[in-house]
Amino acid sequence: MSFLSSPVDPAWASHASWAEQLCSDHGIDSAPVLSQQFLLAPSGTAAPATMRGIALGNWILYHGANLPVATAAFGNGRIAVLGLAVDPDGMVITTARLNALTALDQPLQELLNWLNDSAGRYAIIVVTGTRHRVYLDSLGSLGAVYDKDTMRVGSTTNLVLTRAPQPNTDYPLTTNATTGSNRFAFGHTPDTSVKRLLPNHFLDLDLWMPVRHWPGPNDVTEPTPDREADVVRGIARRLEQVITSLANHLPGNVHLPLSGGLDSRLLLSCAKPALDKIALFSHVENSMSRKDLRLARHLAKRVNAPLREIDPIRHDEFKITSDSRLKHLGQLHRIITGLNDAPQPIRHEVLLAHKPGGIFLRGNGSDFLKAVLWRRGGREYAQGLPHDTRTGIRMMMLSDKTIVENPAIQGMYEDWYATLPGSARHRAYDLMFAEQFLSHGFGNLLYSFINNFYICPFNDRRLLGAATSLSPTKRQQLHYNLAITDWRAPELSSLHFARPAVNQHINAMRSDKVDRLSL
Numbered sequence: 001m002s003f004l005s006s007p008v009d010p011a012w013a014s015h016a017s018w019a020e021q022l023c024s025d026h027g028i029d030s031a032p033v034l035s036q037q038f039l040l041a042p043s044g045t046a047a048p049a050t051m052r053g054i055a056l057g058n059w060i061l062y063h064g065a066n067l068p069v070a071t072a073a074f075g076n077g078r079i080a081v082l083g084l085a086v087d088p089d090g091m092v093i094t095t096a097r098l099n100a101l102t103a104l105d106q107p108l109q110e111l112l113n114w115l116n117d118s119a120g121r122y123a124i125i126v127v128t129g130t131r132h133r134v135y136l137d138s139l140g141s142l143g144a145v146y147d148k149d150t151m152r153v154g155s156t157t158n159l160v161l162t163r164a165p166q167p168n169t170d171y172p173l174t175t176n177a178t179t180g181s182n183r184f185a186f187g188h189t190p191d192t193s194v195k196r197l198l199p200n201h202f203l204d205l206d207l208w209m210p211v212r213h214w215p216g217p218n219d220v221t222e223p224t225p226d227r228e229a230d231v232v233r234g235i236a237r238r239l240e241q242v243i244t245s246l247a248n249h250l251p252g253n254v255h256l257p258l259s260g261g262l263d264s265r266l267l268l269s270c271a272k273p274a275l276d277k278i279a280l281f282s283h284v285e286n287s288m289s290r291k292d293l294r295l296a297r298h299l300a301k302r303v304n305a306p307l308r309e310i311d312p313i314r315h316d317e318f319k320i321t322s323d324s325r326l327k328h329l330g331q332l333h334r335i336i337t338g339l340n341d342a343p344q345p346i347r348h349e350v351l352l353a354h355k356p357g358g359i360f361l362r363g364n365g366s367d368f369l370k371a372v373l374w375r376r377g378g379r380e381y382a383q384g385l386p387h388d389t390r391t392g393i394r395m396m397m398l399s400d401k402t403i404v405e406n407p408a409i410q411g412m413y414e415d416w417y418a419t420l421p422g423s424a425r426h427r428a429y430d431l432m433f434a435e436q437f438l439s440h441g442f443g444n445l446l447y448s449f450i451n452n453f454y455i456c457p458f459n460d461r462r463l464l465g466a467a468t469s470l471s472p473t474k475r476q477q478l479h480y481n482l483a484i485t486d487w488r489a490p491e492l493s494s495l496h497f498a499r500p501a502v503n504q505h506i507n508a509m510r511s512d513k514v515d516r517l518s519l
Contacts (some may be wrong), residue, residue, distance in 0.1 A: 018160035036065040037155035057127040072098040077128030085118035119460030132205035140199035140439030148208035180341030186412040217422025240270040247274035253358035258296035260498025263363030269489035283310035312349040336448040361378040365458030368467040371475035431469040487519035
């Protein structure tokens with residue numbers, strides 16, 4: 001019997017979640033486990049321990065103490081925005097902001113479209129006379145799973161369940177995905193009844209079905225050459241607006257990690273107007289990240305900002321030496337994620353090196369400017385070939401390469417691909433990265449980072465739509481990423497990167513005098 005399938009009194013299933021039962025069985029305080037999570041259930045559902053309740057019509061929304069929630073009335077119902085969202089005007093959606101938006105004379109769908117064009121890490125719940133829905137951010141980074149049998153929607157499988165998990169035999173990789181060696185996808189979770197809501201779909205709470213709402217048929221149309229620079233400038237300005245809004249929302253308590261990578265430098269370039277309100281840091285977990293730390297020092301120096309260094313390998317102040325403490329942290333991780341794996345001790349040391357609270361920025365999403373999953377699909381774009389199912393599956397990195405021949409996985413992939421409208425089908429690798437790879441991975445994992453609230457500034461449908469519309473070939477060649485850095489922070493452009501292959505590519509572009517985009 002595994003840690004996640006501990007014995008349970010049958011009476012427990014009538015009134016509480018499996019996460020709470022696991023906490024009780026192992027003598028663990030459930031408050032930190034549930035601190036950033038939410039649960040939406042029919043009215044009358046017992047409150048999970050330590051969670052706060054908000055009535056939404058015939059539903060009750062419970063949320064942990066460290067998950068921000070804004071609510072407002074709309075017509076005969078209510079709307080709730082969970083997490084942190086920066087709307088298209090650059091305003092963080094607080095209760096005051098949401099009330100101001102709902103007071104405008106606009107149809108409900110226009111308001112929902114506006115909210116869904118926000119950046120950040122969030123979920124939207126709408127319960128009105130005509131609509132009962134749950135929406136997620138564009139990467140599903142504030143993830144949600146649901147069980148239509150019990151009519152519960154929540155952050156994690158163990159919070160939604162009111163019984164022990166029952167193995168999901170419909171997904172061929174469940175056994176290894178539960179231990180972390182393979183990956184879940186296509187809405188599957190470790191449990192047979194609990195499904196993951198894919199980002200860019202809303203969950204219809206009347207039909208208990210996911211419905212795609214983005215992208216539209218023309219949302220990812222490649223710009224003409226004369227519009228290319230305008231699109232890239234728009235990406236930089238929006239990213240700058242989002243980071244600045246978050247910094248103004250919590251001045252001095254927004255943290256940006258620096259490394260020797262492209263994503264880190266892109267965020268730093270667009271964070272420059274707000275650096276007086278942002279704390280820079282870098283950490284070491286292995287030899288590669290030690291190189292990152294050395295480059296981070298140079299980056300911080302060039303923008304004239306202090307850098308906090310976190311190095312558990314060389315500095316005892318960050319070490320966790322207690323075996324019982326490490327065991328406890330591993331238990332927390334497994335209860336929250338529902339997976340039978342656990343991070344290495346140094347990962348705990350890095351995550352807990354910061355004071356509790358605050359916002360920590362991540363680069364996820366900016367990967368789209370590099371077309372990271374187009375490595376084997378570039379030929380499709382260059383030659384105008386039909387999308388290849390096997391290549392798409394291989395790029396999902398679910399398991400070893402033999403999985404591409406699995407008929408069940410092929411059917412799941414093709415069913416997902418069929419939901420893509422119009423021009424979006426020409427960017428299947430990008431949308432697969434968002435909706436399958438990221439949402440099933442860090443959309444679940446981030447709930448276990450309970451010390452701080454992690455958020456991706458690039459996680460924005462307008463940003464993702466603009467980035468994915470750009471040429472995959474030029475994205476792979478780093479044209480757009482480098483153009484933004486050159487424009488917003490030219491003092492950083494001459495610094496090399498941590499990966500030798502990136503430096504070689506950039507040097508080749510310069511020596512061959514490749515025509516680079518100028519903003």
